[in-house]
Each structure stands twice: as structure tokens, then as C-alpha cells.
Amino acid sequence: MNSNEIYNxxxxxxxxxxxxxxxxxxxEPYIIVSAKEIDKICLFLRDEENLQFDYLxxxxxxxxxxxxxxxxxxxxxxxxNHKLNIKVIVPKSDPVIKTVSSVWNTANWHEREAYDxxxxxxxxxxxxxxxxxxxxxxxxxxxxxYKVQEFYNGMKVPY
Amino acid sequence: xRYLNRLDSKIKQYEHGNFxxxxxxxxxxxxxxxxxxxxxxxxxxxxxxxxATSASHYDFxxxxxxxxxxxxxxxxxxxxxxxxxxxxxRIKKLYDQMxxxxxxxxxxxxxxxxxxxxxxxxxxxxxxxxxIPVDVYVPGCPPRPEALLEGVLKLQDKxxxxxxxxxxxx
Numbered sequence: 001m002n003s004n005e006i007y008n009x010x011x012x013x014x015x016x017x018x019x020x021x022x023x024x025x026x027x028e029p030y031i032i033v034s035a036k037e038i039d040k041i042c043l044f045l046r047d048e049e050n051l052q053f054d055y056l057x058x059x060x061x062x063x064x065x066x067x068x069x070x071x072x073x074x075x076x077x078x079x080x081n082h083k084l085n086i087k088v089i090v091p092k093s094d095p096v097i098k099t100v101s102s103v104w105n106t107a108n109w110h111e112r113e114a115y116d117x118x119x120x121x122x123x124x125x126x127x128x129x130x131x132x133x134x135x136x137x138x139x140x141x142x143x144x145x146y147k148v149q150e151f152y153n154g155m156k157v158p159y
Numbered sequence: 160x161r162y163l164n165r166l167d168s169k170i171k172q173y174e175h176g177n178f179x180x181x182x183x184x185x186x187x188x189x190x191x192x193x194x195x196x197x198x199x200x201x202x203x204x205x206x207x208x209x210x211a212t213s214a215s216h217y218d219f220x221x222x223x224x225x226x227x228x229x230x231x232x233x234x235x236x237x238x239x240x241x242x243x244x245x246x247x248x249r250i251k252k253l254y255d256q257m258x259x260x261x262x263x264x265x266x267x268x269x270x271x272x273x274x275x276x277x278x279x280x281x282x283x284x285x286x287x288x289x290x291i292p293v294d295v296y297v298p299g300c301p302p303r304p305e306a307l308l309e310g311v312l313k314l315q316d317k318x319x320x321x322x323x324x325x326x327x328x329x
Contacts, residue, residue: 133245133282134244134245134248141281141282146281148281152244153244153248155244155247155284155289155290156285156289157244157281157285158285159273159277159278159285
């Protein structure tokens with residue numbers, strides 16, 4: 001199935017949670033869904049007979065620099081050899097998204113990384129803490145408005 | 160006699176051998192510089208070059224440098240690679256566990272001054288000398304094994320001229 005057909009199928013099952021379908025070439029088409037329903041939608045995408053997205057290729061995060069953050073899910077199905085991109089857009093003031101680590105275990109570390117570097121909070125994640133930076137680090141370095149802290153544990157950080 | 164000449168070129172040898180006369184400083188320095196056991200510690204791509212240096216082709220061992228698995232066995236540590244702030248905390252801890260006298264070689268641009276991360280590397284310590292004192296800086300990105308060996312020889316020179324009793328002479 002192509003992305004448009006998948007969108008129509010999803011829209012019939014989740015009329016409120018599936019927000020939009022974008023196909024701005026040359027960018028790959030993507031579906032925008034609601035942050036609160038992403039876990040149910042992902043479970044559906046994984047288990048539905050003619051979708052079977054059994055592989056989360058990547059989960060990454062974006063700062064749009066307009067008070068919005070996004071998580072991007074790249075899905076792939078080894079069974080049907082089709083793929084899908086999903087975006088969840090959340091405001092910077094309340095960047096909370098339901099975890100999908102119960103659907104694909106891969107998401108566990110990817111979500112921790114998105115939290116570590118972009119500050120997106122994944123609700124109901126089983127082991128939610130920073131993954132790369134030290135636990136006492138201040139701020140989220142990949143945000144556009146990130147300012148480096150002057151000192152870390154008494155060590156000067158800027159050059 | 161060859162080894163003793165390395166200890167002191169003007170060494171006094173007596174007719175029937177068996178004993179020599181030298182100064183305490185020269186004897187201690189000779190012992191120290193001839194068996195600088197280094198702590199097994201690799202950080203980034205520089206560590207690959209350091210491993211190449213300790214392998215048979217370049218052979219660290221001929222300078223008495225043997226990797227040790229514990230900081231408490233070590234006389235020397237080669238900071239070989241990018242020091243992140245998270246790692247810097249651990250390095251300080253390891254350095255504090257090493258017994259005196261201890262020496263540090265900073266290997267490569269990253270540990271000298273932050274290297275390619277100097278401006279945008281929010282997570283990188285801009286020079287290991289911000290937390291621990293460095294004896295020899297080896298430039299390069301990464302330095303070739305020859306460069307690291309040169310650094311080791313420079314450190315040996317430094318140890319050869321230090322004084323245990325006259326601190327400010329060294």
C-alpha cells in the first residue's frame with residue numbers, strides 16, 4: 001500500500017487522531033497524527049493484516065524554530081515491502097508524546113535520545129532518563145535556542 | 160654496561176665490576192623513565208594509533224611501556240582522544256587514584272585543546288589541562304605512532320632531568 005491508501009485506512013479507524021496527510025514532493029509523504037493516540041495508531045499499524053509495519057527504522061526529533069517540536073517515525077514492513085512516515089507535532093511549552101516502546105522495543109532508546117537532545121517527553125516510557133549526556137546536564141542541546149552552560153561540575157564548557 | 164651508560168654517561172666503574180657510583184637523582188630517574196607503565200586507557204581514534212604504537216611494529220615495550228589494567232599500577236596515562244565532560248569526571252577520578260610520581264601525555268588535538276569540537280562541541284572538554292596537569296602534548300589528528308613515540312621520548316627526557324630533592328630545579 002502507498003502512503004495515501006494507508007492514510008485513508010487510518011482515517012477510517014481513527015478519525016480524530018489522524019490529523020493530516022502531506023505529500024510535498026520531493027519530500028516523502030507523511031501523516032500527521034495526534035500525540036495522545038500515537039501508541040494506539042502504531043499498534044494498529046503493526047498488527048493490521050495488510051499493513052504489518054514490523055520495523056521502526058528510525059525515530060528522530062525536529063525543532064521547527066516556531067515553538068513546535070516534532071517526533072518523526074519511519075516505519076517499514078518486511079512482509080509487504082512498504083514504508084510510511086509519521087510525524088507528531090507538539091508545542092515546545094508542553095512537549096508530551098505517548099511512548100511507542102511497548103509497540104517496538106527499538107523505540108525505547110530512540111525516545112530516550114529524543115528526550116536527551118531535544119527535550120521531548122515520552123509519556124509512560126518504562127525507563128525514562130537521559131541516554132548520552134550526564135544525568136545532571138542542563139538543557140537540550142539540539143534545540144535551536146539552546147545556550148551552552150558556562151560550567152559543568154566546575155569545568156568551564158566554552159572554549 | 161650498556162644499560163648503566165644510559166643511567167649516566169660519565170659513570171664511574173671500578174676495576175672488578177660489581178658496583179658503580181652514581182647520584183640518587185640519576186638512579187631514581189633512570190629507574191622511572193625506563194619502566195613507565197601506562198594505564199590502559201583509550202578514548203577515540205587516537206586510541207587506535209596508540210594501540211598500533213604498542214603493537215609489535217612500533218613496539219612501546221622497548222621503552223619499558225607496558226599497559227596496566229589498574230590506575231594503581233600505573234606511572235603514566237596517555238589521554239588518547241576526545242574528552243567529553245562526562246568522561247572528564249571519570250578521568251579526574253582515575254588520575255587521583257594513580258600513585259605519585261605520575262605523568263600525563265596528552266595525545267592529539269582533542270585532548271590538547273578540544274580539536275575540531277572547540278567551537279560547537281557543547282559536550283567536549285576544551286583541553287585535558289583544564290582538569291589535570293599535562294607533561295607532554297603530542298599534536299596531530301590523530302598523531303602517527305612516530306609522533307607518539309617522540310612524545311614518549313620527550314617525557315623520558317623530562318624525567319631524566321628532574322630532581323627528587325631540589326624540587327625547583329626540575
